[in-house]
Amino acid sequence: MEKITGGVTAPKGFLAGGLHCGVRASQMKKDLAMIYSQTPCTAAAVYTQNKVYGAPITVTKNNIANGMAQAMICNSGNANTCNADGVEKAEAMCQMTAEALGLSPEDIIIASTGVIGAVLPLEPIAKGIKELAPQLTADGGALAAEAIMTTDTKAKEEAYTIEIGGKTVTIGAMAKGSGMIHPNMATMLGFLTTDAAITTPMLNKALKLAVDDTFNMVSVDGDTSTNDMVSIMANGMAENPMIEAEGAEFEAFLTVIKEICTSMAKKIAGDGEGATKLMECTVNGAPTTPLAKAIAKSIITSSLTKAAMFGADANWGRILCAIGYTEGDFQVDTISVDISSTKGSIHVCENGAGVAFDEEVAKNILLEEEIHIQVELNQGEGTATAWGCDLTYDYVKINGDYRT
Amino acid sequence: MEKITGGVTAPKGFLAGGLHCGVRASQMKKDLAMIYSQTPCTAAAVYTQNKVYGAPITVTKNNIANGMAQAMICNSGNANTCNADGVEKAEAMCQMTAEALGLSPEDIIIASTGVIGAVLPLEPIAKGIKELAPQLTADGGALAAEAIMTTDTKAKEEAYTIEIGGKTVTIGAMAKGSGMIHPNMATMLGFLTTDAAITTPMLNKALKLAVDDTFNMVSVDGDTSTNDMVSIMANGMAENPMIEAEGAEFEAFLTVIKEICTSMAKKIAGDGEGATKLMECTVNGAPTTPLAKAIAKSIITSSLTKAAMFGADANWGRILCAIGYTEGDFQVDTISVDISSTKGSIHVCENGAGVAFDEEVAKNILLEEEIHIQVELNQGEGTATAWGCDLTYDYVKINGDYRT
CATH class of the missing domain: 3.60.70.12 (L-amino peptidase D-ALA esterase/amidase)
Incomplete structure (x- = not known):
């Protein structure tokens, strides 16, 4: 190829x-x-x-x-x-x-x-x-x-x-x-x-x-x-x-x-409307692949996660929140989350709870144009990747009056 | 009472x-x-x-x-x-x-x-x-x-x-x-x-x-x-x-x-984050009440509809779009939609297709702080009301860096 x-x-x-x-x-x-x-x-x-x-x-x-x-x-x-x-x-x-x-x-x-x-x-x-x-x-x-x-x-x-x-x-x-x-x-x-x-x-x-x-x-x-x-x-x-x-x-x-x-x-x-960043979210270790897909989509669709990405804010609690409201049967206390870009990687969540990380390092990673969110559920073989973008002022501007 | x-x-x-x-x-x-x-x-x-x-x-x-x-x-x-x-x-x-x-x-x-x-x-x-x-x-x-x-x-x-x-x-x-x-x-x-x-x-x-x-x-x-x-x-x-x-x-x-x-x-x-308007959406004539609820929530949750409300834009096609992606069994070619506020009411959609309306009158209605969207499915007795708000620059601002 x-x-x-x-x-x-x-x-x-x-x-x-x-x-x-x-x-x-x-x-x-x-x-x-x-x-x-x-x-x-x-x-x-x-x-x-x-x-x-x-x-x-x-x-x-x-x-x-x-x-x-x-x-x-x-x-x-x-x-x-x-x-x-x-x-x-x-x-x-x-x-x-x-x-x-x-x-x-x-x-x-x-x-x-x-x-x-x-x-x-x-x-x-x-x-x-x-x-x-x-x-x-x-x-x-x-x-x-x-x-x-x-x-x-x-x-x-x-x-x-x-x-x-x-x-x-x-x-x-x-x-x-x-x-x-x-x-x-x-x-x-x-x-x-x-x-x-x-x-x-x-x-x-x-x-x-x-x-x-x-x-x-x-x-x-x-x-x-x-x-x-x-x-x-x-x-x-x-x-x-x-x-x-x-x-x-x-x-x-x-x-x-x-x-x-x-x-x-x-x-x-x-190139999503108003986007400044590409968000790529990979979910591994889900009980099934359809569930991995649903979780990955839930994360990249969450308005709060998208707005945090725009602000380069490592607010991983919103990622956990979006995982948690995904429909389906899975545990949340074995989940770990990493966030990465070309500037490096940080581990922000382990066993469903926060771990200490350097906010300055996180900010530096999140200021890049392509952000990767890796979620590991530790519950099976299901895997999926979804793509989204950040939620920005310009999205609102473009859609506040699209027709004129 | x-x-x-x-x-x-x-x-x-x-x-x-x-x-x-x-x-x-x-x-x-x-x-x-x-x-x-x-x-x-x-x-x-x-x-x-x-x-x-x-x-x-x-x-x-x-x-x-x-x-x-x-x-x-x-x-x-x-x-x-x-x-x-x-x-x-x-x-x-x-x-x-x-x-x-x-x-x-x-x-x-x-x-x-x-x-x-x-x-x-x-x-x-x-x-x-x-x-x-x-x-x-x-x-x-x-x-x-x-x-x-x-x-x-x-x-x-x-x-x-x-x-x-x-x-x-x-x-x-x-x-x-x-x-x-x-x-x-x-x-x-x-x-x-x-x-x-x-x-x-x-x-x-x-x-x-x-x-x-x-x-x-x-x-x-x-x-x-x-x-x-x-x-x-x-x-x-x-x-x-x-x-x-x-x-x-x-x-x-x-x-x-x-x-x-x-x-x-x-x-x-x-009082939603950044909101300038309350959106109230009433769905009548749905095959069932749970379906009426799902449709009403789909409309008030649609980012595109919310952004149009912020811009006081009577972009009713986005309302139809949000109705259409609601899960469940119903027809779309009998749907009518009205939008109203204290400034009056306009009929924007009949039998699932657009009807002519005065854009200036629509703008005037939509500039109010409380907007009502009435959807009639003409397919049964199901009825529901949902509440939401517009999507604004300030929502993005508040959530771009909530933690700091």
């Missing part, structure tokens, strides 16, 4: 692009992204579990029910959710994209992100799609990654290569997500592309396994969005022997998918 | 007081509160469901296992939680209080609130208890209410009278709580006193019923504290016929207990 530069256009046969069409007010901000594969792809996606979900989710589910896709269209600035005419408009966007690319509407994956409950203006999108389709290029991944951003401060893309069956397989990805982030199944938006040859069932399986341990372990604010989706398209142009079942080749593919999803998940957490 | 002035010393036979003993650094801040009944009381309490819980919880549970109590001691500034010697010290505090008041240690309800995991300094408390016991008075309720505050900006006390069996029964209460507030069973600290004659089982029943719909429906930040507790002591000095079973007299008692708990719950939510 090797990390390379680039994103969704790194794998063979994928073109992409992005531009400003007018859904967002500022002409400086791109708001329409498109990805196209030169050949048909097997496709899979995972979606939000919010009972209120966007029209694009409904339409994408229908379109990839046959396990195939060939292009992706996504607008930012408007979620097309809680709109009476939402599905109709999402279908129209697919129709327009299909026409512009010479495909049928069922070949299109569609996504939208932005304000919920605002009517989607179709005119600028119609114009944008016509303009964008002829502009797609084999190095347009970065433009697409930029066009799906909302309050994100950085575009997020990644690419990896791996040898499978004697062929070099490339996997690319882009993602967005900054607020309303507490995915339950998928997260915000993630789009993966690969030139691997892999069947739809195995692609589905790899995506689900990877997302559960990566995107689904991120929280910015505890709010599960209505439009979360992670999709993957595989066009087979790497010419590896078709991955049709579990085995060494599927494992290799899964490993790189997990790696790329982990990397994107960390980027999303670190 | 009549609201009167005063708090825990309003009922006959209760004395109270509060002073600064030295657990908190600032001499301007009281940190030790005591309540004493001139006669033995039936007693009941409900406690946090956090698996990490304070030593005072353990000790109070033991002490009132016999259904009786006669005094209460509480310090602020230190939670006495996650300390290896916590139970020992909480027992010592009960012993000292018992000695100072001529009682036995099992007559004492004990509570602590403040930093988790800091060793409790017993010396100032020992000195404080000796000093405080002789100072207790029949109008000292306000001093006690002040001494249990931490980041609270206002002392919280209430008193009501009601006729039961031809006698005037008085019920008083004080509470504290401002951050780490998302009670699951009890909340922060609430202390109720009454001169009603009521058996321990009926007192327990009344308290549990009242707390479930009041204190347990408040959230400031989604963090369930380790030290939540609400207790009640009833000394019988009103000389009403003993309430021994359900019936009109129990119902009357329960009504006033619920009223006083509702009032305290709203005070706690409105």
